[in-house]
Structures are given as structure tokens and as C-alpha cells.
Amino acid sequence: MRDKILILLGGVAFALLFKDLLAMKGFTESNQGAIFKIIFFHVPMAITALTCALVAFFASVTFLITKNFKFDALAVAVTEVGLAFLAGNLITGSIWGRIIWGIWWTWDARLTSALVCWLLYAGYLMLRRAIEEPTQRATFAAVFSIFAFIDVPIVIFSIKWWRTQHPQPVFWNGGSFPAEWYPTFGWQMLAIMLLAVVFTAVRLRQEEFQREIDSLRRMAHAL
Amino acid sequence: MFALLLQSSDDVVREIARLQRNYEFLSYGLVVAWLILVVYVLMMVGRERKLKREIAGLKAMLEERK
Numbered sequence: 001m002r003d004k005i006l007i008l009l010g011g012v013a014f015a016l017l018f019k020d021l022l023a024m025k026g027f028t029e030s031n032q033g034a035i036f037k038i039i040f041f042h043v044p045m046a047i048t049a050l051t052c053a054l055v056a057f058f059a060s061v062t063f064l065i066t067k068n069f070k071f072d073a074l075a076v077a078v079t080e081v082g083l084a085f086l087a088g089n090l091i092t093g094s095i096w097g098r099i100i101w102g103i104w105w106t107w108d109a110r111l112t113s114a115l116v117c118w119l120l121y122a123g124y125l126m127l128r129r130a131i132e133e134p135t136q137r138a139t140f141a142a143v144f145s146i147f148a149f150i151d152v153p154i155v156i157f158s159i160k161w162w163r164t165q166h167p168q169p170v171f172w173n174g175g176s177f178p179a180e181w182y183p184t185f186g187w188q189m190l191a192i193m194l195l196a197v198v199f200t201a202v203r204l205r206q207e208e209f210q211r212e213i214d215s216l217r218r219m220a221h222a223l
Numbered sequence: 224m225f226a227l228l229l230q231s232s233d234d235v236v237r238e239i240a241r242l243q244r245n246y247e248f249l250s251y252g253l254v255v256a257w258l259i260l261v262v263y264v265l266m267m268v269g270r271e272r273k274l275k276r277e278i279a280g281l282k283a284m285l286e287e288r289k
Contacts, residue, residue: 010264017260021253033245041256088259095252099245195260202267209274216281223288 002205010198016191023184031176035099038092039170039177040185044192045089046114050152052082052196053121057149060142069211072138075145076128077203079121081196086118101165109158110166117155120148134214 020040029036055078063071093111094104105111124144131137159166170177177185 014260017257033242034249035245035252037249038252041252045256084259084263088256091255091259092252095248095255099248199263199267202271206267206271206274209271209278213274213277213281216278216285220281220285220288223285 006198013191013194020184020188038096040188042092044189045085048192048196049082049086052078053152056145060145063142073207077200081199083121106165108165109162110164113155113158117151
């Protein structure tokens with residue numbers, strides 16, 4: 001039953017993404033041209049990735065307080081999913097930069113802090129692989145996740161705190177995002193968030209499988 | 224006048240090239256975004272199969288030992 005619901009939700013999310021892809025064909029932007037439409041993936045992927053980081057932060061804090069391994073599983077699941085979306089955000093941004101700025105990458109505050117964020121969360125996953133003992137692994141990983149979260153506000157506010165090459169938000173304060181594009185952007189945001197939820201649920205189940213494997217191994221060892 | 228016409232046709236060619244490059248890079252971006260999602264789904268499917276196989280193997284081994 002749970003499998004069917006996850007497949008259904010995943011299918012709905014992919015269908016929404018496909019629908020938006022078709023809707024985007026009709027949009028034209030006079031300043032930047034077609035490449036501006038990359039915003040339909042770039043921004044929702046960033047928001048989703050940073051939301052995942054927020055969830056990982058709260059899950060890690062809760063694990064340290066309660067020592068309940070379900071929160072550790074949630075932290076690792078949501079971190080891995082967030083990492084995938086942040087990778088998508090960085091790559092689509094780089095492709096946009098190649099056309100608009102003429103360069104693939106620049107070491108400005110937003111780009112650098114986002115890359116540092118990706119490296120920190122990749123480090124979190126590597127740290128987990130390096131520690132065998134489950135309680136020690138979960139505790140160290142939770143502390144590391146809380147430390148890594150410090151970078152998230154820096155990513156968000158870097159464009160306010162420093163003069164960056166990265167553009168200011170186009171959605172509010174008289175931003176240039178066309179009003180007729182908002183519904184499609186909203187659907188795109190929903191689709192990517194839904195995908196993140198489905199991916200996290202699948203990863204959570206895999207963590208349950210891993211725990212079952214660990215306990216079966218212990219039983220086999222005891223026999 | 225003739226030179227002006229030539230210059231404007233050059234501009235048109237340049238503008239068409241710019242638009243084509245724009246679309247080309249947009250398609251790269253969309254392909255990459257979709258690819259990341261699809262590859263991640265495939266990775267998760269592969270991992271799930273591996274975990275289920277491992278559980279089945281361990282259960283069979285425990286049954287044998289009992």
C-alpha cells in the first residue's frame with residue numbers, strides 16, 4: 001500500500017514537471033531570452049535543498065535530545081535528497097551563468113557559500129560511512145549536521161550582506177519575474193517539493209532495511 | 224546605405240546565433256535537471272534491490288543455522 005502511494009505521488013510529481021515543461025514553451029522573456037526559463041528548475045531546487053537542510057538540522061537536534069534513531073534516519077534521508085537537489089541547483093546556475101555572464105563559475109559569495117554547503121553535506125554522508133558503531137555514528141553525524149547548517153543562512157542572505165554577481169531575487173520587491181509565469185512556477189515548486197518528499201520517504205524505508213540488516217547480522221553473529 | 228544594410232544583416236545573423244545558443248544552453252540545463260532526478264531514482268531503485276537481496280540472504284542463512 002505504502003509502495004503504491006509513493007509510486008503514485010512520484011508519478012504525479014513527474015507528470016507535473018512534464019506539464020510545466022510544455023507550459024514553459026509558450027513563455028518569452030525579452031532581456032535574457034530563453035535561458036531565463038532555467039529559473040523554473042534552478043530556484044525550486046535551491047528552495048527544496050535548503051528546506052531539506054532545515055529538516056536535517058531539526059532532526060539532528062531532536063536525535064541528540066531523544067537518542068531516537070528514527071530522527072537520525074530522517075536526517076540522513078533528507079540530507080542525501082537535499083544534496084541531489086543542491087547539485088541540480090549549482091549545475092543549472094552554472095549553465096545560466098555561461099550565457100549571461102560568459103563564464104561557468106565565479107567565486108562570489110552566493111555561489112561559493114552554496115558550493116561550501118554542498119561540500120559540507122557531502123562530508124556529512126562521508127563521515128557516516130567512516131564510523132561503524134551506530135550510536136557513535138549517529139551522534140557525530142548529528143553534531144556535524146548542526147555545524148553544517150550554519151552555512152544555510154549564509155547562502156540565503158549572502159546576496160544581501162555582500163555585493164554579489166548573483167542577481168537579487170526576482171520574485172518580490174518589484175522583481176522582474178513576469179506575473180503570468182507565477183502559476184507555472186508554483187506548480188513547478190510543488191512538483192519538486194513533492195519529489196523531495198517521495199525520495200525522502202523511500203530513503204527512510206531504506207534506512208529501516210539497513211537497521212533490519214544490522215540486527216540480522218548481529219543475530220547471525222550470536223548463533 | 225549598402226554598408227548599413229550589410230551591417231544590419233550581420234546583426235540579424237548574430238542575433239539568430241545568440242538566440243540559438245540561448246536555446247541550446249537552456250536545453251542543456253533542462254536535460255541536466257531531469258537527468259539528476261532520473262539518475263537519483265535509478266540509484267535508489269538499485270539500492271533498494273540490493274538491500275532486499277541482503278535481507279533475504281541473511282534470513283536464509285539464519286534459517287539454515289537454526
